[in-house]
Amino acid sequence: xxxxxxxxxxxxxxxxxxxxxxxxxxxxxxxxxxxxxxxxxxxxxxxxxxxxxxxxxxxxxxxxxxxxxxxxxxxxxxxxxxxxxxxxxxxxxxxxxxxxxxxxxxxxxxxxxxxxxxxxxxxxxxxxxxxxxxxxxxxxxxxxx
Numbered sequence: 001x002x003x004x005x006x007x008x009x010x011x012x013x014x015x016x017x018x019x020x021x022x023x024x025x026x027x028x029x030x031x032x033x034x035x036x037x038x039x040x041x042x043x044x045x046x047x048x049x050x051x052x053x054x055x056x057x058x059x060x061x062x063x064x065x066x067x068x069x070x071x072x073x074x075x076x077x078x079x080x081x082x083x084x085x086x087x088x089x090x091x092x093x094x095x096x097x098x099x100x101x102x103x104x105x106x107x108x109x110x111x112x113x114x115x116x117x118x119x120x121x122x123x124x125x126x127x128x129x130x131x132x133x134x135x136x137x138x139x140x141x142x143x144x145x
Contacts, residue, residue: 011040020058032058032065042075049074058085 014037020030036053055068070083077097083090087108094102 008043009041013038020055027061029062030058030060032056046076047074048076 014035016035018034020032020034023030023034032055034053034055036051038049038051040047040049042048050071050073052071053069055065058065058068066086068083068085070081072079072081074096077095079092079094079096081090081092088106090104090106092102092104
């Protein structure tokens with residue numbers, strides 16, 4: 001931590017092999033392990049955060065998710081997050097101040113995620129779901145291909 005304004009700082013942390021069942025996450029029946037790292041830097045007025053994590057053998061609410069990766073940054077008021085698991089990828093961009101516009105996107109490969117559905121999907125399942133919030137500054141898009 002610096003002693004002169006703007007008082008810069010740099011903090012780092014990491015974890016490896018944390019059992020999801022021991023983290024007190026909402027819901028029940030979490031299984032698998034979590035590993036990751038995070039760095040907090042910048043200053044109180046202009047913080048910066050970088051994080052990356054992965055999960056192995058993840059099961060949520062009895063649904064086998066498998067390996068999961070997530071990472072992101074927060075610089076000033078801009079947040080960006082990306083992640084993936086087998087058959088699913090997502091990204092999110094948002095602002096943490098002002099009018100708080102956001103954009104989210106998810107890509108799902110139906111053939112890979114059918115393992116989540118008991119008995120598999122209905123024949124020929126294909127869908128695209130664009131969702132627009134009431135204000136143009138706020139837009140969310142999700143698609144299933």
